[in-house]
Amino acid sequence: MTDNELIWRIAGGSGDGIDSTSQNFAKALMRSGLNVFTHRHYPSRIRGGHTYVEIRAAEDEVKSRGDGYNCLLALGDSFARNPQENAYYGNEETKPLTENLDELREGGIIVYDAGLLDAEEEIPDFQERVEENDWHVFDIDLRGMAKEHGREVMRNTAGVGVTAALLDMDLEHIEDLMEDAMGGDILEQNLQILQDAYDHVKDEYEFEHDLRVPTGDHEEEQVLLSGSNAIAYGALDEGCRFISGYPMTPWTDVFTIMSQNLPKFGGISEQVEDEIAAAALAVGASHAGVKSMSGSSGGGFALMSEPLGLAEMTETPIVLVEAMRAGPSTGMPTKPEQGDLEHVLYSSQGDSNRVVFAPGTVAEAYDQTRMAFKMAYDYQIPAIVIFDQKLSGENTNLDASFFDREPNPDPGSVLTEEEIAEAAHDASGKFHRFQHETDNGVSPRSLPGQKGGRYLATGNEHNPPGHISEDPENRVFQMDRRMQKLESIREELNEEHDSQQTYHGPDDADYGIITWGSQQGAVEEAVDRLNDSGYSVKSVGVSDMMPYPEAEMTEFLESVDEALVVEMNATAQFRGLTQKELGLYGDKMTSLLKYNGNPFEPAEIVQGFQSQIDEGGQDLATGTRIEPAAGD
């Protein structure tokens, strides 16, 4: 939490250039020494609708979107809508505007396009609200400025120039970024518009507001990237050279980034006919010896449950990515939810085993994707990285040196031809691919094309050389061996790697907040605020979904009087998992749930915590719900 922060929101319709403009603005802020965090809100449509991107920038670390915002740049005719569009929201024609203005903080700045809108005429109670909230309004003809040197669509550049002037921001970084992104006349026109807008504001207006762009300084060179980028880069560094997929929001981001880079890295990307094929291709490529991944979002992942089971039974390593959006079915395509946890843990038939990691931040997305590949290939088991639309699209800055890691091309438990020659074979010469007796459950494999390694991989139960077998004794041996792998992974995660869970707050705190995945940053920020206002709270962001970190979570829950479990779904899926895995603490955990399509803001978590700990002393924020602990 920081008092000196800028939360800049650019609003308009899809197709107005909101995304690219905000990306550049965020980078410019990062280059000026600030920490940044972006939050993207958009509808499932190609043009129009109500879109905004928020950029939070501060000298201190920023872990979430924050609460509300303090500077609005509104493109379009009603602070949000595309000029060509009518009543997308049915009767609630002013809803986009209301949504934007409702969250603008006291003393905030509004810049709107006077060329498209007369706010005082068209927006109900506009002047009253401005006075009541002490907002500073700048009605500037952005469209006219853009037309003067270029085209109307360049009004976003004019808007950036205006806010830069109002916030006392140097244009240097913005200009550099424009030069990187465009050239020729387009660049010249944009630079001219930017400068004109900047000068116009500096010359014509006297500012009464205090809001200025904060100052900061990075010790190291920074990079700005999203959760989807981090997953893709983690996969590349772990030697993944094959991806197969079918487009589905928000998984498409990872798929696109991989498709753009894999051929340059000597790998192969395949866009295929459906998600069943996508996961089956990943299985086929991995069977032949290439480190492979596929993925989807909930609806597409449903189709993958067949090949997922096949990978488990044939012990073919694959990594699947599940980018959650609100469900059920196609749900809300562009809105985040953490509703697919149980789907990912238990889909596919039989007593199935898999590894599931849920990273909480952009940095964790990179690390845990690498860990997922390592576990998958060392233990010949499918590994799933589950995250959501929020983490997928949010951008944060990291030290560039974070990515300065060694690649890991090790294909895991694969034998060389010399080792195959020494291994057990059956009387007809088939290699004992699925041996009974192993320490950790792993029975090393051969690859098609290797001498003497022939075996049959099958989704049916099978004996050591892979022949289909319904022999009861063999069945139990094989089942026990496959299940042993998960226990070995649990041990390895505990003993050889640092915990993947993220702890925050004082060790000896009285209360705990538990969360998983993308809500980690907002929870940590809420913990800081609660401790600042006299509570004693710590948090844990859990990443290991399967195998579940039993020992760590037992220790955490034993150490607190009560815990609040924060997650974005309606049925408390992660709390359910915790109770199932630990078999205890049902009376110690209360859930704070939100499933309206928007992620938690820190203030909502603070309120949820207080409403429980202060025994109703504080009302819940709109859109959140408490699921009481057992017995409450």
Place this chain on the structure above:
Amino acid sequence: MSAFNAIGDDREIDRDEYTPGLEPQPTWCPGCGDFGVLKALKQALPEVGRTPDETLVCTGIGCSGKLNSYLDTYGFHTIHGRSLPVARAAKLANPGVEVIAAGGDGDGYGIGGNHFMHTARENHDMTYIVFNNEIFGLTKGQTSPTSPKGHKSKTQPSGSAKSPIRPLSLSLTSGASYVARTAAVNPNQAKEIIAEAIEHDGFAHIDFLTQCPTWNKDAKQYVPYVDIQDSDDYDHDVTDRREAAEMMHETEDLLYEGTVLTGRYYVDEDRPSYQEEKQAIGEMPEEPLAERYFDDSYEWERSADLLERHK
């Protein structure tokens, strides 16, 4: 040194090498056409010089899916309808491996129909053998996509209202560069066609007529058959797409009237395989990707190389 020394091994191969010495013995019914596919494949592989260790046979589910259980090669018995996506990715990952996919008419033309269409469209360099007995066998005799219209079964008690799939036409339309039909009752032709399909550089689809003596007693046993290449009545240019399409229509009409035509329908040696197309646009390496993991001298690129545009 290569990690895949079996690939390209040009020694003389003994036909017995493809037969597992011990179990399992085939569980197919006596008189089943599937024995014909197994035999033809065992004869064709040594003839074209493919060793068991460099051959991967991917199958679906059903009686046909057991093909690789009785064949001593690398095998992947996948799931119902999914042999093609598994097989084509294995081929992309290691093009040196000889990849053959097989499945039944329900498996390949029903549940796997989408994969069939797209694998043919992409013209992957592989062989696909569909055991076509016009029935679901292992699930005990239900109507399949190639069962004739009016076919009665426990799941279609009034007789099927659906016309059968036309696998040859579908294959050609989708883009397969080698399309043939053969039958278990014609072993010499079956062996020749399989050998040719394996050698063909592109997607080779063989509709293999296999009689089911248990569940499809009413159906013709695919005799007498006419080999279109040997018959003066059915002269056509196998490289001509339009002529092939006409022949296919005729043969698909005639099949359900009792005239069984077998042979090569379409052979396009000029169309590049999918691997060649991918390499031409720079999206697939020239050397087998799977080799790279064993090449100590290979320099692995890192994500750090991509960071410039994030600064």
